Amino acid sequence: MAVLEIRNVTSGYGEVQILWGVDISLEEGKLTSLVGANGAGKTTTMRTVMGLLKPWGGSIWFNGQDVSKLPANAMAEMGVVLVPEGRQLFTDMSVEENLIMGASPKRARDLVDTNLERVYTMFPRLKERRVQKSGTLSGGEQQMLAVARGIMANPIVLMIDELSLGLAPVLVLDLFETLRELKQTGLTMMLVEQNVQMALAVSDNAYVLAQGKVELQGPSRELARNEHVRSAYLGL
Amino acid sequence: MDFILASVIDGLLLGFVYGVAAMGLTLIWGVMNVINLSHGPIIALGMFGVYLIFGAFSLNPYVAILIVAVLGLVLGVAIYYVAVQRVINAPHLSTLLATFSVNMIIIGLGTAIFSASPRNVEFSLGSLTLGPITLLGTRVVAAFAAMLVAGALYLFLYRTRYGRYIRAVANNRDAAELMGVPSNRILALSFGLGTMLAAIAGGLIATFFPFTILAGGAYELKSFVIGVLGGLGNPIGALFGGLILGVLEGIIPTFMPTTWVPVVEFLLFVLILLVRPQGLFGAKS
Numbered sequence: 001m002a003v004l005e006i007r008n009v010t011s012g013y014g015e016v017q018i019l020w021g022v023d024i025s026l027e028e029g030k031l032t033s034l035v036g037a038n039g040a041g042k043t044t045t046m047r048t049v050m051g052l053l054k055p056w057g058g059s060i061w062f063n064g065q066d067v068s069k070l071p072a073n074a075m076a077e078m079g080v081v082l083v084p085e086g087r088q089l090f091t092d093m094s095v096e097e098n099l100i101m102g103a104s105p106k107r108a109r110d111l112v113d114t115n116l117e118r119v120y121t122m123f124p125r126l127k128e129r130r131v132q133k134s135g136t137l138s139g140g141e142q143q144m145l146a147v148a149r150g151i152m153a154n155p156i157v158l159m160i161d162e163l164s165l166g167l168a169p170v171l172v173l174d175l176f177e178t179l180r181e182l183k184q185t186g187l188t189m190m191l192v193e194q195n196v197q198m199a200l201a202v203s204d205n206a207y208v209l210a211q212g213k214v215e216l217q218g219p220s221r222e223l224a225r226n227e228h229v230r231s232a233y234l235g236l
Numbered sequence: 237m238d239f240i241l242a243s244v245i246d247g248l249l250l251g252f253v254y255g256v257a258a259m260g261l262t263l264i265w266g267v268m269n270v271i272n273l274s275h276g277p278i279i280a281l282g283m284f285g286v287y288l289i290f291g292a293f294s295l296n297p298y299v300a301i302l303i304v305a306v307l308g309l310v311l312g313v314a315i316y317y318v319a320v321q322r323v324i325n326a327p328h329l330s331t332l333l334a335t336f337s338v339n340m341i342i343i344g345l346g347t348a349i350f351s352a353s354p355r356n357v358e359f360s361l362g363s364l365t366l367g368p369i370t371l372l373g374t375r376v377v378a379a380f381a382a383m384l385v386a387g388a389l390y391l392f393l394y395r396t397r398y399g400r401y402i403r404a405v406a407n408n409r410d411a412a413e414l415m416g417v418p419s420n421r422i423l424a425l426s427f428g429l430g431t432m433l434a435a436i437a438g439g440l441i442a443t444f445f446p447f448t449i450l451a452g453g454a455y456e457l458k459s460f461v462i463g464v465l466g467g468l469g470n471p472i473g474a475l476f477g478g479l480i481l482g483v484l485e486g487i488i489p490t491f492m493p494t495t496w497v498p499v500v501e502f503l504l505f506v507l508i509l510l511v512r513p514q515g516l517f518g519a520k521s
Contacts, residue, residue, distance in 0.1 A: 050414070076416035088411040090404050101404050104397075105416035153415065 002061075003028045003188045004049070004080065004157050009058035011048040018044040020212040021058065026157060026190055031183050033191045033199040033220065035233060036209035042192040043085055045209070046159050050082045051075045062157070077105045079156030085165070085192075087146040091135030095126055098134050098145055102152030111154055119148035122178060140171040147178065158182070159190045164198065176202050196233040200224040208233070238368040243486035249375045251482020252382035253440045255475035257455050258462035259389060260433030266469025267406040267426040270320060271328070273335040276456030277342035278431045282308060282438025283447045284346070287355050297359050298381065301439035308435025312428035320427060321420065346449035356446040378440040385436055386475045389429075393471070402426050406469075434459075457498075461505045467515025476517060 002025040012018040018041045026032050034042045047053045049060055051072040059068045062080060070078075090098050099119060103112045120127040123144045129137065134145055143163070150158055163179070164172040172195070179202055182189065193199035200206055200220045208216040208229060216223060223229050230236040257279055264272045285304035290297050319338050323330040361373025393399040404412040405422045413419045438452065445451075462481050466473025481501065488497050508515065 052410070052413075072413045073416050073418045076414060082414055084411070084414060088408055088414065090407045090411060092407045093403065097400065101400065101412070101415050101417075104401070149415070 001028050002026060003063060004190075005061040006045070006049060007059050007061065009045070009048060009060065010056045011044055011053050012056065013044075013053070017056070018212050019048065022209070022212070022214055024190075024207055024214065024217075026188055027205065028188055029183075029186045030204040031179065031189045031191060031202060032205045032207065033193055033203035034207050034209060035193060035196045035199050036215070037233075040209040041212040042209055043161055044212075046082060046161050046190070046192060049075075049159065050080065052082075076153060077107070079105070079107060079154070081150050081153040081155035081158050083146050083150040083158070083160040083163075085161040087142050089134040089142055089145060089149075091133065093134060094131050095134050095137070095145055096130040098149050099126075099152050102149035103154070105153050108152060108154035112152070115152050115154060119151050122151075122181065123148055140167050143167060143171070143175065147175070151182070155187065157188045157190065159192075161192045163191060163193055164195050172198065196229075197224075200229075240487065240490055242369045242371075243490050244483055245369060245371065245486075246375065247482040247484070247486020248479055249371065249379040249482070250485065251479040252379040252386075252475070253437055253478070254455070254458055254462055254481055255478025256382045256385050256433050256440070257437035258459040258466065258474040258478050259386065259471040260430040260437070261456075261459040262463040262466065262468055262474045263389075263433065263471050264427055264430035265463065266471070267402055268320075268324060268423050269328075270324070270331045270335065270427075272427075272430060273332060273456075274315065274338035274342060274431075275434050275459060276452030276454075277339050277346065277449070278308065278311070278434040278452065279438035279441070279455045280346065280447065280449050280452035281311070281342060282435030283442035283451060284350060284355070284449065285435065286439040286442045287357050287447075290357050290359065297357055297439070297443050298377070301381070301436060304439045305432050305436050308432040309428040311435075312431025313424045315431065316424040316427035321424070324423065343449060350449050352448050352450060354446045354448050357442050359443055372444060374444040378443060381440055382437075385433065386472075389433070389471060392429075398422075398425065402429075458501070461501050463515075464505055464508050464513075465516055467517050470515065470517060473515055473517035477515070480516075 004026040006022055006024040008021045008023055010019050010021055022045055034045060036042055048055050051070050055068050059066055062078060067075065090101060099116060100112060103109055103115060125141055126144055126148055137145060163175055176198055191199060191203060200223055203220045206220040206223045207214050261272060261275050264270055282304050285307060286297050286300045289295055289300035289303055315338055319334045323334045361377060363373055364371045364376055393403060401417050401422045404417060405419045409419050458481060462474055462477035465480055466477030484500060485497055488500055
């Protein structure tokens, strides 16, 4: 069953159209990855779903409800949570305060303590640095915090934009391992990722975006064998 | 020597009240990067609020200040939705003009209703004599009230959910929005708190100085100096900035003519901007 459905969505910035009719459907409990070249519209898709950009046309459905016009804070309140590109941490706040901010939606507030324990188990490094200002963390720790803050919101759908960008390979492996753990809890996720090979390896389904449209879609395992994907995105 | 000590203490007491006014200005700047040019007239409205409530209902002026505080909050939220919200992402000139318009409206209406003749709140708490020093009761109480207000603001910002939202929106509005925080409402609340602090400061000043509807201007300028001293955007720094300015105002007249006070204040203002633009107390860059 589709938890979140993007139907024929067009969107862009100012005069510039980026999305030219995108259809994506996120199945419950599945990890769906969104791959494609720079400028293909991956981030724009996530920003439009989240309500940071208004769709120009088409519609977005969450649990059978039209959420096309909802602003980002209302989406978060409903359980659609975005871990944005560039992390967007509260740099003046401590690690723990960032996490508590993550639990701002009503549906997450009563679970602060449980979820704090959960993310500290997941990322022991964050626990060690809980009183440190988040602006002083290393890049990898900041990305852990960004993901952990997303989990604190007790999401129904977690969208992660560029999980591995700019991180050391060892850290990338750790973070992908975390994604697997999260998947096992039954969380529905959408991942935008530069590292196509990793993305296809970890996800159940994948969409290949090109020039603002879905070029290919299907189970990740099949796409990983697809000739076009192999030559255009995997360099094989 | 006693004379100087008395001036310093008197200045300190006044400094707490200046600090509260400046906290209002600097809170708004820190959260939404808006310089509130209606700050002065709102201080004056705080003065008139206490004057009118005291005059009409013979309420204790400090009770009147509580009412004025609530009205100040409501007024600020209204000003935000009417004048500030639509220019919040526009260049600084737009927010300056928008808040300056509010300034002109308040002063225009205030002059029409109250004229520009001075008023004062006929209220006294006697005076307090400690050895060679004599302090006006109303100033001592005002200083304590200002400390309470500063403490309450601190607790609100650092110990409550909405305080955390305000700090989060100040730090990264987009991220706060992603966490489910309705950032526009938080900005309205912050603006309301800023004007509430201005109104409270006005109300406290009204218990010991005469005033007109134009009286807020001088305190607005002081708030700017204090804000820069303490680091713009840092409400706690503003309290210390207020104390410094208060003490200066106490000391300067003991060795040069009182008319030199603003000269020294603004020299200091320019000097801080040149040498330490982030303010004496760090704050955000």
